[in-house]
Amino acid sequence: MNRGGWSRRVAGIQPFHVMEVINAVKRLEAEGRHIIRLEVGEPDFPTPPAVLQAAQRSLALDQTRYTAAMGIMELRQAVADWYRRQYAVRIEPERVVITPGTSGAFLLAFGLLLDPGDRVAISDPGYPCYPNMIRLLGGEPVAIPVGPEHQYQLSPELLEPALEQGLKGALITSPSNPTGTLIPDAAMARVITLVEEGGGRIISDEIYHGITYEQPARSALEFSQDVLVINGFSKFFAMTGWRLGWMIVPPAALRHVESLQQNLFISAPTLSQHAALAAFGCEEHLRQQIKEFDRNRLVLVSALRRFGFAIPVMPTGAFYVYADASALLKRTGHPDTRSLCADLLERAGVAVTPGVDFGSYKAHHHLRFSFATTMANVQEGIQRIADFLDRF
Numbered sequence: 001m002n003r004g005g006w007s008r009r010v011a012g013i014q015p016f017h018v019m020e021v022i023n024a025v026k027r028l029e030a031e032g033r034h035i036i037r038l039e040v041g042e043p044d045f046p047t048p049p050a051v052l053q054a055a056q057r058s059l060a061l062d063q064t065r066y067t068a069a070m071g072i073m074e075l076r077q078a079v080a081d082w083y084r085r086q087y088a089v090r091i092e093p094e095r096v097v098i099t100p101g102t103s104g105a106f107l108l109a110f111g112l113l114l115d116p117g118d119r120v121a122i123s124d125p126g127y128p129c130y131p132n133m134i135r136l137l138g139g140e141p142v143a144i145p146v147g148p149e150h151q152y153q154l155s156p157e158l159l160e161p162a163l164e165q166g167l168k169g170a171l172i173t174s175p176s177n178p179t180g181t182l183i184p185d186a187a188m189a190r191v192i193t194l195v196e197e198g199g200g201r202i203i204s205d206e207i208y209h210g211i212t213y214e215q216p217a218r219s220a221l222e223f224s225q226d227v228l229v230i231n232g233f234s235k236f237f238a239m240t241g242w243r244l245g246w247m248i249v250p251p252a253a254l255r256h257v258e259s260l261q262q263n264l265f266i267s268a269p270t271l272s273q274h275a276a277l278a279a280f281g282c283e284e285h286l287r288q289q290i291k292e293f294d295r296n297r298l299v300l301v302s303a304l305r306r307f308g309f310a311i312p313v314m315p316t317g318a319f320y321v322y323a324d325a326s327a328l329l330k331r332t333g334h335p336d337t338r339s340l341c342a343d344l345l346e347r348a349g350v351a352v353t354p355g356v357d358f359g360s361y362k363a364h365h366h367l368r369f370s371f372a373t374t375m376a377n378v379q380e381g382i383q384r385i386a387d388f389l390d391r392f
């Protein structure tokens, strides 16, 4: 018996390895070193000014009490309007639940879906919180290795064996963290149909929508009305600290989602909800900023390829490059990318994230670079990596 101890569930929750990197960055910065931060997972541009003004107006009105559990109706309506404009999909605003970040939406989604032992397919590599949250709620993550031949995304062929053993759900993330790749339209349509025909449910994490460089990302709602679609204000809207997201749910789930939200969170942050009403008017301003990321992407990918990193699929969304460092590990003599990351930080002053944060499939050979920063930082990072590699 584990008397007085912590739960077995919590013991299974993995910390982010990038925290080791961030702690080392803090130590080096405290020693006066200047570090180029390519490990971060958030846009570096500020909250749009119109959102800040809306927040100030809301504070002046003392809008600081709980809201209705599902969120303020104006914001639910604004989200529904966004789906009409962006994807030509009509949804009733009642189907929108406003959540504390997409992270809150994931807890609701998994709580809605999972009984103990229920299996949910996820891609490996993928966003590390998914398997942790699935486990926390008693489910079983089924990690499916995905490589460049499938754009690092779940595909119908890859899902078949897992489906044969039964799946309660499958998670798709397009664009993906850490690979920045999109799921091709035909694969998305087929994956949704296969999972739904097998009695499972698709959860589509669309948090990087709006941050795409070649073609816009498609919403799972364009293919089915039975999916759970999750998105939020953290990435495209550059509002990470406002902790605001949303989920679109099928009408039959509404009653359950409302009770879950009441019990888990009561409501999403009130100030953030009022502020976010102004976010949808800032699209043009935000799109201009995404163009800066695009320039960073092109410069960073071509430099990394020149250095010997393999990037078999060009990232066309989010702000990440997932690079295979196998050739460079041989050249530098590092046993894995965790050790390469540590050395890059100590000796070159460049922080990046080791692949082990995103799963286990070839993870020790990969690194994730984020280009959500200025061109000057990207260029300085490239120069430092070049100087570092010249020593080997």
Ligand SMILES: Cc1ncc(COP(=O)(O)O)c(C=O)c1O
Binding pocket: 041, 100, 101, 102, 103, 104, 127, 173, 176, 177, 205, 207, 232, 233, 234, 240, 244, 245
């Ligand atoms: C794929 C993915 N989903 C969800 C999140 C969490 O976002 P939020 O700030 O909305 O909780 C992140 C954050 O990095 C992410 O990369």
